[in-house]
Amino acid sequence: MRTLLLKKEDVRGLIATEEVIAAVEVAYKGFNSDQVVQPDYIGIDLHPPRGDIDFKLGYYKGNEIISMKASSGGFPNNPTTHGVPSGMGTILLFDARTCALVCVMDGSLITGLRTGAAGAVSVKALARRDAKRVASIGTGNQARMQIRAISQVMKIEELHAWDHHADSMASFKADIELELGIPVFLANSKQAAVEQADILITTTRGKGSVVEGGWVQPGTHIVAIGTDAKGKQEFDPEIFRHAKTVVDSILQCSEKGEIQHALRLNILSRDRIHAEIGEVLLGKKSGRTSDEEITIFDSTGMAIQDNTTAHKIYQNALAHGVGTFFEFIE
Amino acid sequence: MRTLLLKKEDVRGLIATEEVIAAVEVAYKGFNSDQVVQPDYIGIDLHPPRGDIDFKLGYYKGNEIISMKASSGGFPNNPTTHGVPSGMGTILLFDARTCALVCVMDGSLITGLRTGAAGAVSVKALARRDAKRVASIGTGNQARMQIRAISQVMKIEELHAWDHHADSMASFKADIELELGIPVFLANSKQAAVEQADILITTTRGKGSVVEGGWVQPGTHIVAIGTDAKGKQEFDPEIFRHAKTVVDSILQCSEKGEIQHALRLNILSRDRIHAEIGEVLLGKKSGRTSDEEITIFDSTGMAIQDNTTAHKIYQNALAHGVGTFFEFIE
Numbered sequence: 001m002r003t004l005l006l007k008k009e010d011v012r013g014l015i016a017t018e019e020v021i022a023a024v025e026v027a028y029k030g031f032n033s034d035q036v037v038q039p040d041y042i043g044i045d046l047h048p049p050r051g052d053i054d055f056k057l058g059y060y061k062g063n064e065i066i067s068m069k070a071s072s073g074g075f076p077n078n079p080t081t082h083g084v085p086s087g088m089g090t091i092l093l094f095d096a097r098t099c100a101l102v103c104v105m106d107g108s109l110i111t112g113l114r115t116g117a118a119g120a121v122s123v124k125a126l127a128r129r130d131a132k133r134v135a136s137i138g139t140g141n142q143a144r145m146q147i148r149a150i151s152q153v154m155k156i157e158e159l160h161a162w163d164h165h166a167d168s169m170a171s172f173k174a175d176i177e178l179e180l181g182i183p184v185f186l187a188n189s190k191q192a193a194v195e196q197a198d199i200l201i202t203t204t205r206g207k208g209s210v211v212e213g214g215w216v217q218p219g220t221h222i223v224a225i226g227t228d229a230k231g232k233q234e235f236d237p238e239i240f241r242h243a244k245t246v247v248d249s250i251l252q253c254s255e256k257g258e259i260q261h262a263l264r265l266n267i268l269s270r271d272r273i274h275a276e277i278g279e280v281l282l283g284k285k286s287g288r289t290s291d292e293e294i295t296i297f298d299s300t301g302m303a304i305q306d307n308t309t310a311h312k313i314y315q316n317a318l319a320h321g322v323g324t325f326f327e328f329i330e
Numbered sequence: 331m332r333t334l335l336l337k338k339e340d341v342r343g344l345i346a347t348e349e350v351i352a353a354v355e356v357a358y359k360g361f362n363s364d365q366v367v368q369p370d371y372i373g374i375d376l377h378p379p380r381g382d383i384d385f386k387l388g389y390y391k392g393n394e395i396i397s398m399k400a401s402s403g404g405f406p407n408n409p410t411t412h413g414v415p416s417g418m419g420t421i422l423l424f425d426a427r428t429c430a431l432v433c434v435m436d437g438s439l440i441t442g443l444r445t446g447a448a449g450a451v452s453v454k455a456l457a458r459r460d461a462k463r464v465a466s467i468g469t470g471n472q473a474r475m476q477i478r479a480i481s482q483v484m485k486i487e488e489l490h491a492w493d494h495h496a497d498s499m500a501s502f503k504a505d506i507e508l509e510l511g512i513p514v515f516l517a518n519s520k521q522a523a524v525e526q527a528d529i530l531i532t533t534t535r536g537k538g539s540v541v542e543g544g545w546v547q548p549g550t551h552i553v554a555i556g557t558d559a560k561g562k563q564e565f566d567p568e569i570f571r572h573a574k575t576v577v578d579s580i581l582q583c584s585e586k587g588e589i590q591h592a593l594r595l596n597i598l599s600r601d602r603i604h605a606e607i608g609e610v611l612l613g614k615k616s617g618r619t620s621d622e623e624i625t626i627f628d629s630t631g632m633a634i635q636d637n638t639t640a641h642k643i644y645q646n647a648l649a650h651g652v653g654t655f656f657e658f659i660e
Contacts, residue, residue, distance in 0.1 A: 059376075106658040
């Protein structure tokens, strides 16, 4: 019985951004078509300065793959003391027909890739057709992932960036202009960036509200990425009072997403959450219906995105003869 | 960063029964010394004729290893249709200091090994010193595992066996006599086997009560293995009314162990569960205190047994240069 092993550098070369976007669309549609089993995830918190590790399990009936992603993060001393990254990941893929282990791949890159693609899927589904200007609050790795993916689904004419750290902003500008040829304007304030936006992306660490409701212009589409745990926050909850709110998973977002605060404060009620994004993609619920409405996509990230993305990587590896086979059972 | 890969045949040769017994003792003691983090396990049930797969996570501070065991079972068509076993397993070991993946090993054998060792640990802690005769209700693979391990901690002079299937009994007798030189007597009835027992082991599928309370003689130690899920049962719950009940985990056994029925029927109350076995091993609670009392060890199996057993296999592999290294991250 053969198991394919894929190292980090294999994974990097095995999937294009547009394939990740397609895989994430498949995941969202599957989730809203009773094709997905996705138990609560389990994890272990270690004592500081160590971080945590969690295990996310997903089964997609459409590809008959069960995926398990182990994902660690928050080990600041790893690079200096132990010579390994501060966060790592491993993905197991099982053939759901037999539960044979068909692939073990490094999972360091997949969370970033599928999260970046999530924003792009929401832009296709919810942003104005004539959107041209993107604002990015936060200029770290996930901001780059978002821009890379969104630039596949629209032409970004201007990118307005803001970050607490001036040097982070500067290198973001240099990288994006070089890689994608999009002119990047460094904003003087968060508000100035937000006011420019047809599409607003937030990828901060979610340590508190950074965007006030009044700054957001009519017609803006918001991609809210940074809040993926209880207690995290990026927005003034008032933003949800008059916006059209779309989430990846109502269950997850109610607990861990940006909407947690608006729900707690009764600014948003459960029945006013417009849709899970898979419902919009499947045509079960409407997307944007006017050029004036503010749409918000609250993304916490689902195991099933890892599943469909990793499966595509596995298929590409088989097709191109990449990777190393190992027989755990002969 | 190197990850050690161990195939099934590597694992088979890398650990002796007495090492598994020692590892399981370490696990039980750790569990009752606040050295263990063991979240609820997660799993996916597939549609028949497919079975299920579950994922059990454990962290033992004593060895600084986080283990995750994926374990599937109940796929009767696997061997004929797909050429793979009906149940399989994979274990990941992470260095808890960094969460680096240090080992991926086949996990097909470990559940059987550490479950067999559990019975032996309980015999050391709870059986009469002069115990000589063992009765085994059930004669499948786990019955063999139990006898192999228990024969390491006592001299079994007679083994009385019973099973629904006569051919299973016959091959059990042949195998045990050849491998261990213990005389095996095939009982005419369950009752006849049980009445002979200084130590009674049950390893049936738990499809209903097979042992009546009145059959069990004073002084017997019972190793109750077959019940590891809600609804399973091997004993008349009355057995718990006057016995000394020891479990691996009160939390797990209350839900999935043999005691579930006695608790539900108020034959046993929570405060009458004498101990978790780690407490007995640590001397925090007494073991057997007379030759007349009936002791029962209810074992559901814990992730931390996988952890310490797999870690010992990993250490032995490193010491003997067995296995294949792979760099998921270069």
